Amino acid sequence: MKAGSIAVLWGLTFLVAQAAAQTVEVSIRDYKFVPAELKIKAGTTVKWINEEKRTTHSVLFTGPGGIESERFFPGESWQRTFDKPGVHPYTCGPHPEMKGTVEVTQ
Numbered sequence: 001m002k003a004g005s006i007a008v009l010w011g012l013t014f015l016v017a018q019a020a021a022q023t024v025e026v027s028i029r030d031y032k033f034v035p036a037e038l039k040i041k042a043g044t045t046v047k048w049i050n051e052e053k054r055t056t057h058s059v060l061f062t063g064p065g066g067i068e069s070e071r072f073f074p075g076e077s078w079q080r081t082f083d084k085p086g087v088h089p090y091t092c093g094p095h096p097e098m099k100g101t102v103e104v105t106q
Ligand SMILES: [Cu+2]
Pocket: 031, 056, 057, 058, 092, 093, 094, 095, 098
């Protein structure tokens, strides 16, 4: 195989990997998830970033089998990959008034 073909193949593999591993970001600031409502495709990773000045937050899924992240500090983040379609409401452990939803489609 010629070097040119190998380079093209490598490029294609890279593109496929990029498409399969999408990450969407949610900011946390002023005690809000921004955007609060997310619609993503299965396989997408959501990364929550704490952009407060001094408050820690968590991401607590309130549905069946719900999980909670550790509390994360300003400048820190937490992420989760959603492999299956479904609706995942969540809140913040220490601040239940904060609400968000991740809707996962095929
Ligand atoms: Cu919070």
